[in-house]
Amino acid sequence: MTTLPDRPHTALLVIDVQNDVVAGAPDRDGVIANIDTLVGKARAEGVPVVWVQHSDDELERGTEPWQYVPELVRREAEPLVHKSYRDSFEGTTLEAVLAERGVGRLVVTGAQSDMCVRSTLHGAFVRGYDVTLVGDAHTTQDLTEHGAPPPEQVIAHTNLYWHGQNAPGRRAATVTTDRVSFATGEAD
Template structure:
């Protein structure tokens, strides 16, 4: 059984990304982590992206209905790949006395990477399970290779994998 952080942060698991690599499998894995955090009475924070492509209030902006999101969970809306940039995320974490976070979600090379690097810079200890982010194939790499590439960069530099 892997260690739990002080809070679980679920990044951008929205309908706009439902066709990314292994999206439904990732939701299943995230829901398993959510269950462990609920049992431990630890906070679960959902990050919800909003920009010109994913417009607030639209169908694609909605969090996936398959996620185990409850009304007591915290939602932070972001407008930039870095979930800390011009949001209240750091204040929420400080108000809950959170020092370690577990991150998962979408997209590996955008919002996940930017948020991981910033969280590390702010002094948070970041825990992750392998294969807990998703993305799309791009002109250079298939999604699985992008995920492996970023996990290799994060490993022991920014993130402790469990």
């Protein structure tokens, strides 16, 4: 149902599951296990897995905090998109990577729920993609000292509001790992 013509395929997007980004995140190990399950399922079904990796002044490229968590291993043939903005599309090769693969639907996982995940959800949706958020495969850090709600509430709110998104010719959904379908056009 995507508004992108000739883009019938789905891709799994793994955003910023980097050592420093998920350090101390609630249910870190459970979220990473769910992402790993989805990566395995996508690979088994021939669905592209696209990895996104953030860097900035606080998360310096090439350092240990910048590295992806050791539990998740990207295959050499799987695209890696480097970014420096919260929206994974801004100033990156992501759109070209997806267009080359005929992708019009994204299944989104990663970190942080209230920053890069949320920005990428909206970035994809306004660009015409159908976007499914995997509700138990994203997380965030505790930013309560800066006035944010507790991370569990941020995650729950992100799941709630994304489930209700809609726009002409596009679909949004929030599902759990066990309910993810990579089949094009199939309801989540």
